[in-house]
Amino acid sequence: MSVLEIRDLHVSIDTDQGTKEILRGVDLTIRSGETHAIMGPNGSGKSTLAYTIAGHPRYTVDSGSITLDGEDVLEMSVDERARAGLFLAMQYPVEIPGVTVTNFLRTAKTAVDGEAPAIRSWIKDVNASMAKLRMDKSFAERNVNEGFSGGEKKRHEILQLELLKPHFAVLDETDSGLDVDALKIVSEGVNRAKENTDLGVLLITHYTRILRYIKPDHVHVFVAGKVAEEGGPELADRLEDEGYDRYLSAATDA
Amino acid sequence: MSTQAPESPTALPEGQHGLRRHSDGAGAFVPVQTRSERFRSTSVGDFDEVTGREAVWKLSPVDRFRDLLAETLDGGPTPIDVVSAPGTTVAWVDRTEARTGRAGTPEDRAAAAAWTNTEQVLAITVDGESDENTTVRRHGFGSAPRAAHVVVEALPHSRGTVILDHSGTARLTENVEVVVGEGAHVTVVTVQDWDDDAVHLSSHFARVGRDATLKHVVVSLGGGVVRVNPSTHLAEQGSGVDALGVYFADAGQHLEQQVYVHHDAPNSRSRVSYKGALQGTGARTVWIGDVLIGRDATATDSYEQNRNLVLTDGTRADSIPNLEIETGDIAGAGHASATGRFDDEQLFYLQARGIPEDQARRLVVLGFLIEIVQQIGDSALEARLEEAIEAELRGGSAATAP
Ligand SMILES: Nc1ncnc2c1ncn2[C@@H]1O[C@H](COP(=O)(O)OP(=O)(O)O)[C@@H](O)[C@H]1O
Ligand SMILES: [Mg+2]
Numbered sequence: 001m002s003v004l005e006i007r008d009l010h011v012s013i014d015t016d017q018g019t020k021e022i023l024r025g026v027d028l029t030i031r032s033g034e035t036h037a038i039m040g041p042n043g044s045g046k047s048t049l050a051y052t053i054a055g056h057p058r059y060t061v062d063s064g065s066i067t068l069d070g071e072d073v074l075e076m077s078v079d080e081r082a083r084a085g086l087f088l089a090m091q092y093p094v095e096i097p098g099v100t101v102t103n104f105l106r107t108a109k110t111a112v113d114g115e116a117p118a119i120r121s122w123i124k125d126v127n128a129s130m131a132k133l134r135m136d137k138s139f140a141e142r143n144v145n146e147g148f149s150g151g152e153k154k155r156h157e158i159l160q161l162e163l164l165k166p167h168f169a170v171l172d173e174t175d176s177g178l179d180v181d182a183l184k185i186v187s188e189g190v191n192r193a194k195e196n197t198d199l200g201v202l203l204i205t206h207y208t209r210i211l212r213y214i215k216p217d218h219v220h221v222f223v224a225g226k227v228a229e230e231g232g233p234e235l236a237d238r239l240e241d242e243g244y245d246r247y248l249s250a251a252t253d254a
Numbered sequence: 255m256s257t258q259a260p261e262s263p264t265a266l267p268e269g270q271h272g273l274r275r276h277s278d279g280a281g282a283f284v285p286v287q288t289r290s291e292r293f294r295s296t297s298v299g300d301f302d303e304v305t306g307r308e309a310v311w312k313l314s315p316v317d318r319f320r321d322l323l324a325e326t327l328d329g330g331p332t333p334i335d336v337v338s339a340p341g342t343t344v345a346w347v348d349r350t351e352a353r354t355g356r357a358g359t360p361e362d363r364a365a366a367a368a369w370t371n372t373e374q375v376l377a378i379t380v381d382g383e384s385d386e387n388t389t390v391r392r393h394g395f396g397s398a399p400r401a402a403h404v405v406v407e408a409l410p411h412s413r414g415t416v417i418l419d420h421s422g423t424a425r426l427t428e429n430v431e432v433v434v435g436e437g438a439h440v441t442v443v444t445v446q447d448w449d450d451d452a453v454h455l456s457s458h459f460a461r462v463g464r465d466a467t468l469k470h471v472v473v474s475l476g477g478g479v480v481r482v483n484p485s486t487h488l489a490e491q492g493s494g495v496d497a498l499g500v501y502f503a504d505a506g507q508h509l510e511q512q513v514y515v516h517h518d519a520p521n522s523r524s525r526v527s528y529k530g531a532l533q534g535t536g537a538r539t540v541w542i543g544d545v546l547i548g549r550d551a552t553a554t555d556s557y558e559q560n561r562n563l564v565l566t567d568g569t570r571a572d573s574i575p576n577l578e579i580e581t582g583d584i585a586g587a588g589h590a591s592a593t594g595r596f597d598d599e600q601l602f603y604l605q606a607r608g609i610p611e612d613q614a615r616r617l618v619v620l621g622f623l624i625e626i627v628q629q630i631g632d633s634a635l636e637a638r639l640e641e642a643i644e645a646e647l648r649g650g651s652a653a654t655a656p
Pocket of ligand 2: 046047048091172173
């Protein structure tokens with residue numbers, strides 16, 4: 001049983017116009033096996049939260065803490081966080097020319113586990129996961145994300161999730177831009193990871209659609225850099241009907 | 255994109271031996287000179303002393319190799335180790351027998367000095383069809399200035415790969431002629447894996463015959479000054495060239511390539527793709543890519559690109575593509591040039607998967623360069639070059655002699 005705790009997190013970025021505060025006091029606790037949906041309008045700071053957990057150098061933590069089983073995550077480098085069991089499925093995965101998926105996956109697995117995987121069972125695992133995600137075998141020899149469609153990139157993110165077996169996964173709008181078939185395939189992958197590894201999930205989404213396939217235990221509404229409301233799955237249903245308008249007018253009034 | 259500056263205000267037609275090119279008129283208006291009208295001669299005496307301001311020299315550190323611009327040089331044979339494919343022969347032959355001058359004529363004084371001073375020619379003849387490659391290891395040039403001349407001839411309808419593999423130290427100026435006969439498909443690779451103090455000035459001239467193709471690859475990793483200038487004459491219809499290059503400049507290294515493709519016949523095709531990385535103070539690279547699509551070269555298809563990855567401060571990469579088109583009827587022509595810093599988003603992505611920063615960096619750079627290496631088509635050489643590039647990234651010497 002692991003716990004990821006975010007306490008009173010304040011985060012800013014440097015822009016051409018000066019420092020911009022984006023997260024204004026985020027509190028969140030996720031335990032193994034739990035799925036938390038973070039829902040919020042565009043620009044509310046969802047990706048900022050995701051990137052800050054992963055340690056992207058662009059984001060400055062002004063105050064607050066992130067701990068994983070009591071260990072200070074903010075003290076860790078990006079790769080140390082990944083090796084500690086944190087995983088970020090990116091909203092916009094980058095292309096890496098000349099690095100094949102096969103090479104990338106094996107290198108990442110070796111780094112995360114601290115030793116090279118046994119070659120036979122590894123190849124079997126990769127092939128099985130790719131088949132379940134309906135990824136053609138030819139993907140293995142393609143360069144990472146190069147020429148991948150939007151849906152292929154997202155499947156590739158979930159493939160990594162399944163193979164690297166982290167303790168906690170932050171999924172940043174993994175559902176965006178997917179058609180229903182792809183959405184189902186990707187959701188099944190996340191659900192498999194949950195079953196197989198007792199994964200804790202922070203499911204960031206703009207839409208409620210994915211919540212039909214991945215059932216959240218908790219829903220947090222994110223507005224203007226902080227959690228505006230929290231509840232169970234019924235909160236998502238309400239958002240589906242009412243949208244974010246209610247929160248947005250409250251935020252601008254404040 | 256920049257326009258090719260002329261070497262002199264009064265360009266002379268090619269091959270007029272005995273005429274001297276003017277070098278006066280500095281600062282005077284100079285009309286744009288088409289690449290095909292550049293002065294050419296096989297005789298060193300036809301070229302003025304090099305000032306370093308000439309178009310062909312202005313980006314090169316000429317003070318580091320003045321000895322190679324001399325009237326007289328030692329042009330005798332040097333040690334070679336040969337592993338040849340069935341059907342391919344490698345031999346030293348007298349200049350007269352070698353039928354030199356079939357693929358091109360020097361355009362600068364260093365190449366002319368090499369031509370003038372070479373006594374024997376290293377003749378490599380590809381006949382038949384073979385999947386095996388022919389490797390000519392050239393080493394033991396020593397530290398005295400030298401001249402050389404290599405002729406690679408692919409006989410009509412032959413198929414093969416020739417690798418010129420350079421190591422050790424050298425002060426060498428040379429010409430390499432590549433004659434690709436009708437219907438032949440040949441790969442010529444030149445690997446510069448020299449010691450740090452080596453200077454290597456090499457002009458390659460290729461003539462590609464009807465329906466023939468040349469894959470030409472320049473790999474420059476080791477050496478103080480390495481300047482390999484490949485020119486390809488797509489002389490007959492249906493001819494094609496893939497001109498590839500990969501280079502990695504460390505502190506103090508100057509790696510240069512002036513690539514020229516002359517489309518001179520219908521339905522000819524060219525792809526020029528060079529990639530380089532620069533690391534360390536004083537690391538310097540130059541890439542100039544000239545493509546000329548002549549009047550008769552209708553329905554040609556050409557594309558040239560150069561990309562440089564800058565890994566540290568204190569480096570300089572020049573990248574100058576230049577396209578001249580003399581016919582309205584082409585199938586395609588394009589160019590791209592980019593010199594950029596390391597992409598931190600790629601680094602973040604890899605690190606976010608647990609890969610430590612230094613390893614992530616190596617993966618990205620290797621990935622960037624390996625795209626060229628993977629096109630060579632010789633798996634043993636590809637593996638060795640991949641290792642050599644990794645060694646460069648670790649900051650060590652290449653140390654890759656097989
Ligand atoms: N690179 C950036 N430069 C300038 N502003 C940014 C940058 N990244 C994010 N922001 C701003 O920070 C805010 C939050 O962005 P983000 O975290 O991406 O929100 P979300 O993921 O909820 O759409 C937005 O107002 C956005 O414009
Ligand atoms: Mg976002």
